[in-house]
């Protein structure tokens with residue numbers, strides 16, 4: 248609905264006005280135009296302004312929450328403790344908060360139209376295993392800890408956004424669900440976002456994903472990926488007395504060498520990574536099993552399928568090579584299998600989508616420029632189903648994601664928070680007070 252139409256000054260009766268952001272948002276009004284005749288802009292709304300103004304004086308509070316959240320371990324499939332903390336923090340803002348069956352924390356800001364939903368999501372999980380030291384080291388605006396940026400910054404931003412809209416008593420047109428979701432990383436396989444999309448399918452109109460730091464990009468293209476595990480098993484034995492027996496690690500290494508020599512195209516960009524390799528029991532034992540985990544990604548589903556079958560062929564060939572070179576096959580043979588651990592579907596946001604227009608208008612308002620990116624995020628799920636979605640950074644700067652040296656610098660983070668808020672309100676709309 249056009250804001251111009253609903254806010255025409257000639258309309259006297261009480262009405263509910265929706266302000267959409269798909270129009271210029273600079274708040275400088277033409278001196279010739281009487282106030283009521285201006286096209287409504289998101290940033291002209293007093294409550295939107297109040298929410299925008301909440302961020303700057305509260306940045307140190309947001310930073311403190313980020314450190315606190317990051318120090319609660321959230322390894323894959325073990326997000327419950329962090330989720331419980333988020334539930335408390337979100338409930339303090341006055342919203343109704345629940346944890347769904349998947350483990351997602353969902354805070355609901357009811358809109359004037361509760362039949363339409365906008366989801367704002369930040370993933371709770373990290374890639375780091377239990378026992379990782381997640382103590383945050385702070386030095387001025389810089390914080391260092393595993394997970395501080397990905398996704399401590401996104402989760403802190405989620406909390407800040409809820410605080411800001413509640414502080415300003417903002418009522419959206421569409422209901423907004425603020426979601427701290429589980430299972431984004433690795434073998435979580437986007438299970439949290441899958442559950443959200445399942446639960447709200449039909450009502451869900453747009454999703455804005457806050458992932459990591461920065462304001463330099465907007466992910467509108469979902470990178471398709473697959474995670475595979477190759478497992479090779481054999482009888483196992485003694486390094487000396489059973490020498491010559493087929494060795495699963497040997498076979499895995501033979502197959503891996505073949506696989507890493509697979510040619511992949513630069514365009515469509517296609518990548519692979521052997522990310523984990525394990526097996527064996529001791530240095531003087533012929534192992535009874537060996538496994539490796541591989542992540543493959545491509546801009547093309549065809550290349551993805553080709554690479555997956557290359558992995559199967561290479562593992563099969565590695566096993567064959569090892570069997571052929573084994574001196575003693577009487578003690579059993581090697582078995583192998585390659586299993587799909589996870590698959591993330593691809594998809595793209597239409598260039599003329601209202602969500603992208605809202606993001607662009609928000610960028611313009613905060614004086615930011617961002618480039619379109621293709622990436623693998625929670626946005627993959629809605630995008631693969633034709634639901635508008637983007638993933639953006641939550642502001643500030645960060646680096647070293649997925650490493651123990653991960654860092655985040657909060658300088659300028661309010662720009663990212665304002666950008667996120669205006670984008671969200673741009674697609675949710677703002678329900679105005681009744682006009683007099």
Ligand SMILES: [Zn+2]
Pocket residue numbers: 370397398431458459
């Ligand atoms: Zn992330």
